Amino acid sequence: MKSFxxxxxxxxxxxxxxxxxxxxxxxxxxxxTDFQWFLYEARDTVFFxxxxxxxxxxxGLANLVANMVNLAPQLTxxxxxxxxxxxxxxxxxxxITSIEVVDEFDxxxxxxxxxxxxxxxRDDLPLFRVSVVTRRGGPDAEGRASLIQVRSxxxxxxxxDSALLTRSQSAGHGIMSDKSNKVSLGSRFKxxxxxxxxxxxxxxxxxxxxxxxxxxxxxxxxxxxxxxRLLANKLGVRQRSLYFALxxxxxxxxxxxxxxxxxxxxxxxxxxxxxxxxxxxxxFRVRALQAKFKVNDDFVEFVRAIxxxxxxxxxxxxxxxxxxxxxxxxxxxxxxxxxxxxxxKRFWRFNGGFHVVLTLVPPHRTYGPMTxxxxxxxxxGAWHPAANICTFCPxxxxxxxxxxxxxxxxxxxxxxxxxxxxxxxxxxxxSGRKVVEDEAT
Numbered sequence: 001m002k003s004f005x006x007x008x009x010x011x012x013x014x015x016x017x018x019x020x021x022x023x024x025x026x027x028x029x030x031x032x033t034d035f036q037w038f039l040y041e042a043r044d045t046v047f048f049x050x051x052x053x054x055x056x057x058x059x060g061l062a063n064l065v066a067n068m069v070n071l072a073p074q075l076t077x078x079x080x081x082x083x084x085x086x087x088x089x090x091x092x093x094x095x096i097t098s099i100e101v102v103d104e105f106d107x108x109x110x111x112x113x114x115x116x117x118x119x120x121x122r123d124d125l126p127l128f129r130v131s132v133v134t135r136r137g138g139p140d141a142e143g144r145a146s147l148i149q150v151r152s153x154x155x156x157x158x159x160x161d162s163a164l165l166t167r168s169q170s171a172g173h174g175i176m177s178d179k180s181n182k183v184s185l186g187s188r189f190k191x192x193x194x195x196x197x198x199x200x201x202x203x204x205x206x207x208x209x210x211x212x213x214x215x216x217x218x219x220x221x222x223x224x225x226x227x228x229r230l231l232a233n234k235l236g237v238r239q240r241s242l243y244f245a246l247x248x249x250x251x252x253x254x255x256x257x258x259x260x261x262x263x264x265x266x267x268x269x270x271x272x273x274x275x276x277x278x279x280x281x282x283x284f285r286v287r288a289l290q291a292k293f294k295v296n297d298d299f300v301e302f303v304r305a306i307x308x309x310x311x312x313x314x315x316x317x318x319x320x321x322x323x324x325x326x327x328x329x330x331x332x333x334x335x336x337x338x339x340x341x342x343x344x345k346r347f348w349r350f351n352g353g354f355h356v357v358l359t360l361v362p363p364h365r366t367y368g369p370m371t372x373x374x375x376x377x378x379x380x381g382a383w384h385p386a387a388n389i390c391t392f393c394p395x396x397x398x399x400x401x402x403x404x405x406x407x408x409x410x411x412x413x414x415x416x417x418x419x420x421x422x423x424x425x426x427x428x429x430x431s432g433r434k435v436v437e438d439e440a441t
Contacts, residue, residue: 020077020084028080028123029155034329035281036155039384040078040127041336042348044154045116046382047402048162049109051144054373056132062093064148065130067370071164072171074156074283080124088126098131105135108147113218113404115383116151128152144375154382159361159391160272160285162380168368173283178276183319188279191320195327199335202328203343206350211386213349217410221401222377223420228399231424235300236433237307240392244269244310244358245303247390247401248293250415251356258295259409260355265293269358271314279323287322289313290354299423304431348385357384360392 023030029040056064066087069075073085112133119127131149139145150162161171183191232239248267252260270286280287291309296302335342364378380393381402388405403413 017085024077024082024084028082029078031077031084032155033281033283034326034333035284037333038329040153040155042385043115043117043120044382044384045119045151046154046157046159046162046380047113047116047149047151048166048378048380049112049147049149050371050378051105051142051375052146052148052373053139053143053375055134055138055145056099056148058094058097058099061097061099061130061132062090064370065093065097068130068150068165071169071370072157072161074173075126075128075152078127078153078155082126092126095125096129098129100131100133101136102133103136105133105140105144105147108133109149109379110219112147112149113220113381115216119151119153127156142375145373148374154384158284158286159270159359159380159393163362163364166364166366166371166374166378168370175282176276176285177278177280177282179278181275181277183277183279183323187320188323191279191323192327194324195329196331198324199328199331199343202350202352203335203347205352206347207344210346210350214386215407217403217405217407218381218383219403219405219410219413220379220381221403221413221416222379222398223401223417225394225397225399227420227424231420234428235303236431237303238310240360241307241310242303243360243392243399243401244293245299245306246416246419247358248306248356249299249302250419251409251412252295253412253415254297259412261295263295265295265356266354267291267293267356267358268354270360271318272362273318277319279319279326281322281326287318288325289318289321299419300426300428304433307433351386351388355388357387357389358392359389360394363394363396365396 020031029037032040054060069088076082076084076086076088112131116129119129129151131151133147133149135145157171164171228239228242232242235242244267248260248265252258252265256262268288268290270288272285273287291313293302293306293309296305332343359382361380364380366374366376366378376395377398377400378393378395379400379402381391381404382389383404388409389403390405391402393400393402401413401416403410
């Protein structure tokens with residue numbers, strides 16, 4: 001991620017807040033951009049979780065949430081009765097927070113992760129939840145007294161927000177597009193045309209080909225950052241390319257039997273680019289890109305090919321795909337407004353042929369009162385219907401890999417560390433490649 005800002009979404013101007021209140025009084029999601037609307041309708045969720053040296057009671061947890069809402073005022077949007085930019089009353093704080101006491105932390109955080117459907121069960125509650133598991137008897141041998149988890153609709157929070165909140169910084173959103181940087185009329189027209197065509201193609205194919213809901217699982221993995229940094233340098237690739245290669249190669253499997261594809265792995269990945277334009281979404285900083293990774297059982301060749309692929313994609317105009325996607329979101333929202341039967345329930349279970357979504361969030365480095373006492377590793381991930389997602393969350397000491405996938409892939413996650421050790425032990429000849437510094441550093 002080249003950069004991410006922390007401009008405020010809701011401010012102190014009474015007139016702006018009054019206008020926002022009038023809008024959400026008519027419709028709870030009135031202030032959502034088309035991208036936000038898409039993620040809300042899909043019931044996409046995100047999570048953040050980490051252990052802490054601090055024990056929490058209900059008042060302490062309520063204060064933590066109040067501070068979080070102050071730093072991320074978009075959390076006050078999107079539900080019936082919302083008052084944008086205003087603090088939550090106690091009854092709302094009590095409804096979205098919980099504390100549980102356990103004997104040990106065995107199985108956490110994985111046993112705590114889910115699709116989070118409860119966030120959407122009541123339309124009169126904020127679209128996020130904050131929970132704490134506290135260890136009975138105080139801190140364990142590692143100094144862990146509690147485990148904190150934040151779960152939210154993806155419409156309200158993205159990875160850069162999580163990183164900012166971890167640093168106790170403002171995670172509000174201003175107008176994130178750059179109106180002064182104009183996308184050409186030709187590019188905009190082509191993007192909108194492709195988006196319109198893609199919308200109808202997806203709706204038709206989804207209602208014909210979308211599979212039934214599949215068994216789903218969640219798993220986390222923490223790897224020391226220095227191991228990955230050293231290996232990326234040894235291979236002469238971006239750290240990001242190494243992350244992508246380890247996950248896709250291990251999950252796809254060796255030999256003839258492949259779990260994703262025998263020829264090409266279709267991947268969507270995300271990045272944050274500082275060069276915004278007037279066609280970008282007004283809320284989200286993130287941009288989506290698509291890539292195809294040619295399958296190769298030789299890992300060294302595979303990771304270097306991925307690095308070359310990523311480099312070629314990002315040397316081109318990376319706005320093209322996002323312009324098309326934004327046009328698709330807008331078209332879908334318009335169709336849904338015309339008829340609630342569109343795009344249809346099956347639409348959300350159609351992944352368009354992508355085997356995996358790879359998301360690298362900005363570094364999560366604890367600082368300030370929001371994360372006082374928090375201990376690495378820090379886990380951060382997402383869930384979207386039918387999308388096999390791996391979210392990479394770098395901290396100071398660890399990178400966590402956070403999986404939300406079909407259970408058949410979850411069973412292969414442990415192969416990643418085995419593959420890592422195998423490649424580390426290789427005698428790899430220098431390729432003369434220049435190591436490119438990227439967002440993982």
